[in-house]
Amino acid sequence: MELEAAKMIGAGIAALALGGAGVGLGMLFGSYMEGAFRNPEAQSKLKVNPMLAFALIEATGLFGFVIAMIILFG
Amino acid sequence: MAAEEHSPLAQFEIHPLVPIKIGGLDISFTNSALWMVAVVAAITLFMVLGLRQRAIVPGRWQSAVEMSYDFIANLLKDNVGSEGRQYFPFIFSLFMFILFGNIMGLLPGAFTITSHIIVTFAMAAVVFVGVTVIGFARHGLHFFGYFVPQGAPVWLMPIMIPIEIISYFIRPMSLSVRLFANMVAGHIMLAVVGGFVVGLGVWLGWAPLAFIVAIFALELLVAVLQAYVFSILSCIYLNDAIHMSH
Numbered sequence: 001m002e003l004e005a006a007k008m009i010g011a012g013i014a015a016l017a018l019g020g021a022g023v024g025l026g027m028l029f030g031s032y033m034e035g036a037f038r039n040p041e042a043q044s045k046l047k048v049n050p051m052l053a054f055a056l057i058e059a060t061g062l063f064g065f066v067i068a069m070i071i072l073f074g
Numbered sequence: 075m076a077a078e079e080h081s082p083l084a085q086f087e088i089h090p091l092v093p094i095k096i097g098g099l100d101i102s103f104t105n106s107a108l109w110m111v112a113v114v115a116a117i118t119l120f121m122v123l124g125l126r127q128r129a130i131v132p133g134r135w136q137s138a139v140e141m142s143y144d145f146i147a148n149l150l151k152d153n154v155g156s157e158g159r160q161y162f163p164f165i166f167s168l169f170m171f172i173l174f175g176n177i178m179g180l181l182p183g184a185f186t187i188t189s190h191i192i193v194t195f196a197m198a199a200v201v202f203v204g205v206t207v208i209g210f211a212r213h214g215l216h217f218f219g220y221f222v223p224q225g226a227p228v229w230l231m232p233i234m235i236p237i238e239i240i241s242y243f244i245r246p247m248s249l250s251v252r253l254f255a256n257m258v259a260g261h262i263m264l265a266v267v268g269g270f271v272v273g274l275g276v277w278l279g280w281a282p283l284a285f286i287v288a289i290f291a292l293e294l295l296v297a298v299l300q301a302y303v304f305s306i307l308s309c310i311y312l313n314d315a316i317h318m319s320h
Contacts, residue, residue: 026250055256055303058296062255069258073083 007071015070021061064070082265086189086258098213103190108187115176120174142170146305153309157316164204168197169305176257176297189257191250198250201308207313220318249307256300260293 032050036043090102124139130206132140137193146166172188179186188194209217220236222231270282 045272046320050305051299052306055252055296055299059255062259063251065259066251066255067252 010070011072014064017064018061019065020064021058024060025054028057033047061068080269082262082269085185085261085265088190097157101237105185106187106190109187110175113171113178113187116139116178117170119172139184142166149306149309151201153306154316158309158312161312165305165308168201168308169301172197172253172304173298176301177294179261180293180297185258186261188253189261191254194250194254197245197304198246201244201311205308205315207309208312209318212316213318217315220314231295245311251303253300253304256296258294260289263289264293 028050088104088106090100090104091108092102092103094102102265121139124135127136129135129136143166146169147159147162150162150165152163178184179189209220213219221235221242223234223238226234264286267282267286271286273280274282
């Protein structure tokens with residue numbers, strides 16, 4: 001197999017890690033919504049932590065994106 | 075097709091503006107350095123002009139400056155405790171530099187200083203080395219006890235200690251790559267969808283344009299969030315070194 005073709009396939013497989021980010025974000029905001037709907041008055045306390053977790057989960061998915069870029073262009 | 079000049083990666087290229095060579099080292103003043111100067115100038119103007127009036131009841135600008143001060147002061151107080159106050163200038167500089175750098179990178183035609191791994195790695199390395207030095211200065215050789223988690227059975231130690239050591243050394247890597255990857259991914263997406271807008275022309279170009287507006291709002295949120303996450307993780311690592319809570 002040529003190197004270019006192998007690079008493309010490798011980058012495509014590395015980008016699958018972003019699916020995990022999608023699942024994680026869905027679970028995070030799903031549980032946030034559930035908590036917010038059950039107890040709307042506690043929402044002001046629930047604001048900061050979902051944002052922190054969003055950034056950390058998104059970062060893990062983007063690690064896979066960075067590896068795909070390194071494979072393609074590095 | 076002229077794919078090279080309009081590649082979505084062209085926005086990250088470094089161009090020397092004032093070539094300077096000393097010995098064999100190339101320390102030119104590049105577009106990245108220019109934007110860093112612009113970021114520092116913007117931060118300085120924001121703070122100096124905002125505090126001009128020094129009113130007891132602050133106006134809008136002074137209120138914004140005070141809010142940014144309070145935000146980091148509370149971050150340090152919540153995560154490090156009362157001993158965190160001496161590290162306030164460092165964490166505040168870090169936060170404002172990354173925040174203004176990320177936001178100014180979203181201006182059309184701008185260069186995002188945090189989109190280069192060497193920039194984010196330099197900041198993360200300073201945090202990591204600083205926190206390790208602080209840990210050794212406060213606890214001496216006892217700091218090595220950080221890698222031995224309390225309450226774990228002795229027969230697990232040969233596995234736990236290498237895992238703890240690896241996860242400690244991964245900190246500067248994850249801290250730098252998190253910021254770098256978020257900025258690069260966001261800007262590549264903006265550039266690619268922008269190419270679609272131009273390619274689809276007047277009749278169909280409004281669809282990717284609406285998408286760009288939504289992505290731009292997300293990128294603004296991510297810019298602020300990544301600055302906050304970098305700062306709060308630095309505070310957490312600092313807390314680990316000062317109070318060895320392991």
